[in-house]
Amino acid sequence: MIKSIEWRNNKIRFLDQTRLPLEEKYVETDDPEVVAEAIRRLSIRGAPLIGIAAAYGIALAAHALISTPYSHSRSALQKVIQLFSSTRPTAVNLFWALNRQRRILESSSDKSSELLAIALLAEAMRIHEEDAAMCDRIGELGSSLMPSGAVILTHCNTGSLATGGRGTAQSIISTLWEQAKLKHVYIDETRPLFQGARLTAWELGKLGIPSTLVADNTAAFLMKKAMIHAVITGADRIALNGDVANKVGTYNLAVLASYHSLPLYVAAPTSTVDFKLEDGKNFPIEERNAREMLEVNGTRIAPPGTKVYSPAFDVTPGSLVSAIITERGILRSPYERAFDELRRDPIDVSSETA
Amino acid sequence: MIKSIEWRNNKIRFLDQTRLPLEEKYVETDDPEVVAEAIRRLSIRGAPLIGIAAAYGIALAAHALISTPYSHSRSALQKVIQLFSSTRPTAVNLFWALNRQRRILESSSDKSSELLAIALLAEAMRIHEEDAAMCDRIGELGSSLMPSGAVILTHCNTGSLATGGRGTAQSIISTLWEQAKLKHVYIDETRPLFQGARLTAWELGKLGIPSTLVADNTAAFLMKKAMIHAVITGADRIALNGDVANKVGTYNLAVLASYHSLPLYVAAPTSTVDFKLEDGKNFPIEERNAREMLEVNGTRIAPPGTKVYSPAFDVTPGSLVSAIITERGILRSPYERAFDELRRDPIDVSSETA
Numbered sequence: 001m002i003k004s005i006e007w008r009n010n011k012i013r014f015l016d017q018t019r020l021p022l023e024e025k026y027v028e029t030d031d032p033e034v035v036a037e038a039i040r041r042l043s044i045r046g047a048p049l050i051g052i053a054a055a056y057g058i059a060l061a062a063h064a065l066i067s068t069p070y071s072h073s074r075s076a077l078q079k080v081i082q083l084f085s086s087t088r089p090t091a092v093n094l095f096w097a098l099n100r101q102r103r104i105l106e107s108s109s110d111k112s113s114e115l116l117a118i119a120l121l122a123e124a125m126r127i128h129e130e131d132a133a134m135c136d137r138i139g140e141l142g143s144s145l146m147p148s149g150a151v152i153l154t155h156c157n158t159g160s161l162a163t164g165g166r167g168t169a170q171s172i173i174s175t176l177w178e179q180a181k182l183k184h185v186y187i188d189e190t191r192p193l194f195q196g197a198r199l200t201a202w203e204l205g206k207l208g209i210p211s212t213l214v215a216d217n218t219a220a221f222l223m224k225k226a227m228i229h230a231v232i233t234g235a236d237r238i239a240l241n242g243d244v245a246n247k248v249g250t251y252n253l254a255v256l257a258s259y260h261s262l263p264l265y266v267a268a269p270t271s272t273v274d275f276k277l278e279d280g281k282n283f284p285i286e287e288r289n290a291r292e293m294l295e296v297n298g299t300r301i302a303p304p305g306t307k308v309y310s311p312a313f314d315v316t317p318g319s320l321v322s323a324i325i326t327e328r329g330i331l332r333s334p335y336e337r338a339f340d341e342l343r344r345d346p347i348d349v350s351s352e353t354a
Numbered sequence: 355m356i357k358s359i360e361w362r363n364n365k366i367r368f369l370d371q372t373r374l375p376l377e378e379k380y381v382e383t384d385d386p387e388v389v390a391e392a393i394r395r396l397s398i399r400g401a402p403l404i405g406i407a408a409a410y411g412i413a414l415a416a417h418a419l420i421s422t423p424y425s426h427s428r429s430a431l432q433k434v435i436q437l438f439s440s441t442r443p444t445a446v447n448l449f450w451a452l453n454r455q456r457r458i459l460e461s462s463s464d465k466s467s468e469l470l471a472i473a474l475l476a477e478a479m480r481i482h483e484e485d486a487a488m489c490d491r492i493g494e495l496g497s498s499l500m501p502s503g504a505v506i507l508t509h510c511n512t513g514s515l516a517t518g519g520r521g522t523a524q525s526i527i528s529t530l531w532e533q534a535k536l537k538h539v540y541i542d543e544t545r546p547l548f549q550g551a552r553l554t555a556w557e558l559g560k561l562g563i564p565s566t567l568v569a570d571n572t573a574a575f576l577m578k579k580a581m582i583h584a585v586i587t588g589a590d591r592i593a594l595n596g597d598v599a600n601k602v603g604t605y606n607l608a609v610l611a612s613y614h615s616l617p618l619y620v621a622a623p624t625s626t627v628d629f630k631l632e633d634g635k636n637f638p639i640e641e642r643n644a645r646e647m648l649e650v651n652g653t654r655i656a657p658p659g660t661k662v663y664s665p666a667f668d669v670t671p672g673s674l675v676s677a678i679i680t681e682r683g684i685l686r687s688p689y690e691r692a693f694d695e696l697r698r699d700p701i702d703v704s705s706e707t708a
Contacts, residue, residue: 021656189647189656191543194655197656197660201656202656212661212663213661214662215546215570215664217603218602218603218665220606224669248572248575249570251578252571252573252574255574256609256610293568293569294551294567296655299650300376301651302375302551302555302567303374303375303552303556303559306559306565307565309567310569310572314571314575315578
């Protein structure tokens with residue numbers, strides 16, 4: 001499996017995803033600012049992976065502060081948490097992971113910078129391991145929903161490059177493949193950043209899973225020709241009514257799938273759920289840089305002076321989501337009730353959100 | 355207005371649209387094969403313009419045969435018509451224009467290669483002029499359907515680059531602008547060939563019409579946020595029940611518009627109607643080259659070995675088309691009846707199709 005991020009010799013080693021698929025370049029750094037910048041410019045991307053990277057980033061900062069007085073470490077680390085909070089606004093896993101680190105920081109009673117650094121690293125590793133386990137569980141649960149000989153349409157990238165494990169939506173695809181239940185995957189190229197063409201095509205190629213790349217415009221055509229059984233996507237933030245913020249184009253797919261009576265499944269760990277928001281109306285929607293639409297790898301497409309509107313995400317209403325596949329079960333509408341049950345479960349997740 | 359094609363000194367001069375917007379390069383040729391190849395590789399594109407170019411291509415071939423015996427000219431020109439028939443399968447205007455030239459060829463009674471060449475050139479010019487007049491009429495009729503302060507979403511390119519005049523869907527946009535009824539245009543970039551980003555953004559820029567480029571994935575987002583009033587597209591072929599073949603992604607837009615209770619209008623001359631087909635089931639759908647998805651301007655996007663499925667067109671059922679705006683009136687469902695009335699009209703169009 002691709003290791004998109006690792007803790008190694010007190011450094012963070014990550015794959016620079018902006019170079020893929022042309023170049024498989026790993027960056028090793030002991031500078032938290034480099035990690036934050038990598039998140040900002042999508043060298044590290046995918047909601048779960050962003051959370052893991054931020055957690056490691058805090059551990060990295062703590063490590064550099066081992067020899068400084070404890071009170072100074074604490075306040076410096078609060079600032080580093082602030083720095084990471086500002087990198088990407090939509091993915092809730094980021095805030096969830098930062099909150100876990102904040103709790104470690106606030107509950108540390110040993111008054112030792114060194115012990116604090118160890119505790120923060122341990123928590124980052126726990127977040128990473130938990131994420132890998134979540135991926136496996138999502139794959140198992142999600143694959144049970146699919147028919148034998150399944151043909152899946154997926155959007156953006158939700159694999160090892162987006163998580164600490166084998167992925168969310170893509171974990172379902174890998175699991176189906178291992179179960180010999182998968183026939184084919186259609187990959188949306190996913191403009192503007194081509195995560196489908198660049199990343200998912202690359203990952204599925206490495207896994208030997210048969211796939212075909214299509215323009216995002218081709219989804220309705222595939223559905224009308226009955227060429228796919230289901231759409232599976234990831235999520236960047238989920239509200240209590242099941243509204244899902246995900247890569248722009250997901251809402252298009254949800255409307256199209258509903259029109260063609262096909263299921264659209266969202267696969268995401270419960271860390272993606274924003275337990276503070278009733279619905280998706282107030283999801284912060286990040287706007288991407290115009291250049292991503294105007295140029296491809298530095299080659300100009302549109303004429304000078306072209307204005308661009310480029311929201312990175314859209315919001316799919318829960319009513320169009322056939323099921324949300326989490327590591328803690330397959331949730332179905334009414335999502336309010338499903339999330340309420342999760343909340344009352346022994347593992348209390350409600351306190352863990354931003 | 356941009357002259358995307360012209361007859362000049364017994365040559366055809368056309369704008370190589372594959373170079374736009376980086377370069378405004380005109381090609382002058384007296385070789386019909388160069389024109390056919392330009393259609394094949396989309397240097398000349400847009401259903402109406404393809405018809406005009408093919409008609410001029412026949413005139414060009416006839417001109418080169420002026421000094422050859424009449425019987426030889428006739429059979430040679432039949433072959434040139436065959437050559438042009440094979441360039442693009444979906445746009446019916448191509449076959450319509452070629453049929454008009456075939457009728458000139460078959461009805462010529464003077465037994466003179468020179469007079470035949472003149473008649474074929476005159477017919478090509480008539481097709482060109484008629485197209486320009488059609489564009490104006492479509493603009494007038496279509497603009498009457500739009501609200502004041504209209505914000506329009508359009509797909510692909512339907513302007514001077516696609517027709518012999520000011521366009522089809524884009525003629526409506528230009529007319530609205532002149533009437534001070536247009537507020538803004540959103541342009542779908544239109545993967546895989548970026549006709550929106552490359553061509554429509556360029557044309558609207560030249561016309562001073564305010565526009566914003568969006569990824570094709572953004573359509574549903576714009577509709578949900580009530581940022582647009584209507585979608586207007588062109589067409590490559592229309593069946594008698596109103597089924598429309600147009601640039602892939604049009605069907606997506608039609609489903610999305612219907613879901614958001616927004617109108618989707620198709621603007622096309624009646625030469626786009628295939629009076630032989632009851633519905634769109636048997637429309638020939640051209641597949642584009644995989645390279646257009648794998649590379650942009652020679653820069654690789656997807657990894658080696660990536661498979662691609664790239665239909666150039668999709669079919670929108672007539673039931674999702676709010677109206678078809680032709681030069682002969684605004685047609686509405688039931689389209690069978692509307693087309694039947696057209697057929698019975700003094701100007702008989704039924705005999706003019708492939």
